[in-house]
Amino acid sequence: MKFTEDGNLSGWVCTALIVLGIGICYVTFKFLTPSIWSALFALFGFVLAAVGGMCSRARLAHIKPFDNSYKKARKNCETKGDEEDK
Template sequence: MKIQFIEGGNFTSWLRLSLIVIGVTFAVIAAQCNLPIVLARVLLLSGFAIALVGGMTSRAKLLHIKPSENSYKKVRKSYETKSDEERKW
């Protein structure tokens, strides 16, 4: 059994949800536990960043944006002209 992380050019739903849950959990631990201030700040900021990635990928899925797709390379090549090819050499 192979675990899929990317499906259709975006993260799978279980990965998006787990990123959000892990990020919020880190932030709650940093706010509620009596940790040293440096560790609490690192945990809070990393939790915020992880939850942000999960939320943004969820929004990308909702808007049908595929950030992990390579179709932009095909589009870029379609705009090239003969003069662009001559400049490369």
């Protein structure tokens, strides 16, 4: 049971985030009384659903937002002047 695979959240995690976020928003709007806390709770649900949706779209576009490739790019961009300064 992996949470990430190939630099992105796995499919079941994206689905769970979307369903959980929509469920939190539904419960907030249907059953809680209007207050600042219920608005923050609904906002939290919306954020969860948005993160799940963005991760599923990144999977379709073959983008790896949770990959460590930036470390390799940083090493490739160093120049000899940077190495001499160290």
